Amino acid sequence: MKILGITHSCYSWNNAACLLIDGKLVAFAEEERFIRKKHAPRIGACQATKYCLEYAGLSMKDLDYIAVGFDDKYHAINQSIDFNNHEIKQKTPRLKSFEWNQPFDFYDPRVINVNHHIAHISSSFYLSGFKESNIISLDKAGESESGLIGYGNGLNLDIFHRINHQESWGCLYEEITNLLGFKGHSQEGKTMGLSSYGKPCLEKFNFIDWNAKPIPKIDYEKKKKFLATIKKRNCFDKITQKHKDLAATVQFVLEKAGLKIVKYLYNQTGSRNLCLSGGVALNCAMNGILLKSKYVHDIYIQPASNDTGSALGAAVYVHVKKTNKSPDFIFDHVYWGPEFNxxxxxxxxxxxxxxxxxxxxxxxxxxxxxxxxxxxxxxxxxxxxxxxxxxxxxxxxxxxxxxxxxxxxxxxxxxxxxxxxxxxxxxxxxxxxxxxxxxxxxxxxxxxxxxxxxxxxxxxxxxxxxxxxxxxxxxxxxxxxxxxxxxxxxxxxxxxxxxxxxxxxxxxxxxxxxxxxxxxxxxxxxxxxxxxxxxx
Ligand SMILES: [Fe+2]
The missing domain is CATH 3.90.870.20 (Carbamoyltransferase, C-terminal domain)
Known part of the structure; x- marks a missing residue:
């Protein structure tokens, strides 16, 4: 069975494509590498798709399924890949804003949309080598959700809780990153690096209900009010202790929320395996803290945890659903792109x-x-x-x-x-x-x-x-x-x-x-x- 997995949303960054043949990964790469534009914002994964197919000597007509790592009805996939003609062409390098909300029907029956966070967790759990594990996906947002938590066992994914868009931990981290004056997409690593120089001040983040059930919750309105009180740093201004403390606080908050989530999952399942995915899983400081906790013994983190990984997860999920079998590999390395002799x-x-x-x-x-x-x-x-x-x-x-x-x-x-x-x-x-x-x-x-x-x-x-x-x-x-x-x-x-x-x-x-x-x-x-x- 040949499955092309793609992240190809009209509002996604880090669009990518992968090819899964009979449960084995053959190729996987991000669009940005081919078109030489960082994160390929809102640009279809056309060159990445072309690379995957050429690597395997296939064309679009050879595919059994096209698994998409988003499940929104307003997906603009057909604006850049012409499935009817079995060819790839980029019609709209950057979708214009008025096009984003235009609904359309997928006319290729092979296209299967996968819920974004299901795609994220499929990219970790099914490829982790764990037979069972607690699972967490956290990002800024994917469709109406910013995360989900649950338990994977064999082929089953049991979802305990979905985190909606407004309660997004990834969004909070991004908002603080913006206020710190780090311009551009995916600058959260800078905030994480800076956080080690500051002291967290948890009282300031009083918009978080730490006792909410089943996991801590961000109060959207209170958060908005709090963020409005912070003066945004100009990117050329000096970084002061105040900025360092703000970075330390958001990092601390994320780690604390992560710990509460893994404690909740452990109490629900008794499992000390953990699979992480979604953009927030790129926070290596948080990951290290979670691994040190008594609720986690073994951890697997999908390395392409941003939306790149949802291409892989979508393909893997479709493979599982169509064959009733796990994929035939563990994702233990990242070397799936082009090579040159x-x-x-x-x-x-x-x-x-x-x-x-x-x-x-x-x-x-x-x-x-x-x-x-x-x-x-x-x-x-x-x-x-x-x-x-x-x-x-x-x-x-x-x-x-x-x-x-x-x-x-x-x-x-x-x-x-x-x-x-x-x-x-x-x-x-x-x-x-x-x-x-x-x-x-x-x-x-x-x-x-x-x-x-x-x-x-x-x-x-x-x-x-x-x-x-x-x-x-x-x-x-x-x-x-x-x-x-x-x-x-x-x-x-x-x-x-x-x-x-x-x-x-x-x-x-x-x-x-x-x-x-x-x-x-x-x-x-x-x-x-x-x-x-x-x-x-
Ligand atoms: Fe995502």
């Missing part, structure tokens, strides 16, 4: 008339030596990652023990100085570095670092002595594992600083062309692309 890479190098490069007989050793010499490296290998984190295939890498490297990369990426970087660490050494270690392949969990290991990872340790680890193993990324192993041979450190290969306000790179352009637009020192090493 050495011939394609050399062609791109030739096209741009680059002279200072050579074919390396051991790209891992040579690159590790450069990183050990404190050079900043672009690393382009294998299939592109899906989801907001670069996890070792489209990454900028550096020596994690060199504290000044932070400023150097911040200036390359035009990032704020308070935002932490993250380390990729060989899985076999991770427990030596952090307290309460738990496998963390997606850089989506924050851990307390052991004091004696701070010096090794100095550039990646946050002000509160936490690190958001990515653990790397041979099975899921052999090339990256080899590179870090070579770096360990030279320095004794089994880790690298890893940040996504993109410049400010740009999506993560996809192709050799993107890699070369970004390399020459920045002050990176070397680019290791396939087996070629390019020197600036």
């Amino acid at each position: 050495n011939q394609e890479i050399e062609k791109a190098i030739g096209k741009y008339k680059i002279n200072k490069y050579h074919f390396s007989n051991n790209i891992f050793k040579e690159t590790a030596e450069k990183i050990a010499q404190n050079k900043i490296i672009g690393w382009f290998q294998g299939r592109m990652e899906v989801g907001p984190r670069a996890l070792g295939n489209r990454s900028i890498l550096a020596n994690p023990s060199l504290v000044k490297i932070k400023d150097m990369i911040n200036s390359i990426k035009k990032r704020e100085s308070w935002r932490p970087f993250a380390p990729s660490i060989l899985e076999e050494y991770a427990s030596k570095y952090v307290k309460d270690y738990y496998k963390s392949p997606f850089m989506i969990l924050a851990f307390d670092i052991k004091p004696n290991k701070i010096k090794d990872l100095l550039a990646t340790v946050h002000v509160d002595n936490t690190v958001r680890l990515q653990t790397v193993n041979k099975k899921n990324n052999l090339k990256y594992w080899k590179l870090i192993s070579e770096f360990k041979k030279i320095t004794g450190i089994p880790a690298l600083l890893n940040t996504s290969y993109n410049l400010a306000d740009e999506p993560i790179i996809c192709s050799p062309k993107d890699a070369l352009k970004t390399f020459y637009d920045s002050s990176m020192d070397y680019l290791a692309i396939g087996d070629y090493l390019i020197e600036k």
Whole structure:
């Protein structure tokens, strides 16, 4: 059974497509990577769909189902994908506001709309490897809801509670982020980073009923009044202690709400497994706190937890419903995008008339030596990652023990100085570095670092002595594992600083062309692309 999963709403960001064949994932990528526009706001997942189909050598007519990660009646999918003609064409790159509310009928009977939050939880629970688990999906909003909580057991999803749009925890976090002057979409990571510098003041957030049943509830009207009292920071203004405290408060509130929810679920089900999804699940500080709680023993977090993941979840949900079987894989890595071989890479190098490069007989050793010499490296290998984190295939890498490297990369990426970087660490050494270690392949969990290991990872340790680890193993990324192993041979450190290969306000790179352009637009020192090493 061939199922195309898409996030393709007229009001969604992070539109994406994936292809599931007989319960196995074949390809999965975000539209933004192909059209080179961050988050692809309200842009149909046409290029991502094209990539998925071409990767499998299929066309639209070969598909059995088209699973959509939204279930609104006003969906504008047919405005950009012409199913009747079995071809993909982008008619409206950006839907105009007057078009958003135009209802229409799906004329292709293969299209199945899946409730947005059911799609989110399907992307975590069914792909977690857990037989049963508590499940939470939280985002800003999807259709009329901003989340749901429940319990998954085998193929069944038992939904206990739906959180409506007005009570949205994701929306509250976004509103505070906007008031802090962080402009643009998906800037919540900045608020999370800043929160470690402030002190929470819970009394101010008196619009939350912590004793509401079954879970804490935001009073929409009271919240509106409170937010109106806060003076919005201009993005160029200095960040004061007041701003830091506000960030700390919203972070604290989110963690407290998360803890109450997992306690409620544990009391309902007795399960200490937890599956998380939805944009809020990208909050690695909250995730770390939940994992530490006595109500959670095992956790699975969908790494493409923003609306990208609802494409995958929709496809998986349709597979479950149509076959009465679980999908045939665990989503334990994110490498589902396009890849390029050495011939394609050399062609791109030739096209741009680059002279200072050579074919390396051991790209891992040579690159590790450069990183050990404190050079900043672009690393382009294998299939592109899906989801907001670069996890070792489209990454900028550096020596994690060199504290000044932070400023150097911040200036390359035009990032704020308070935002932490993250380390990729060989899985076999991770427990030596952090307290309460738990496998963390997606850089989506924050851990307390052991004091004696701070010096090794100095550039990646946050002000509160936490690190958001990515653990790397041979099975899921052999090339990256080899590179870090070579770096360990030279320095004794089994880790690298890893940040996504993109410049400010740009999506993560996809192709050799993107890699070369970004390399020459920045002050990176070397680019290791396939087996070629390019020197600036
Ligand atoms: Fe969502």
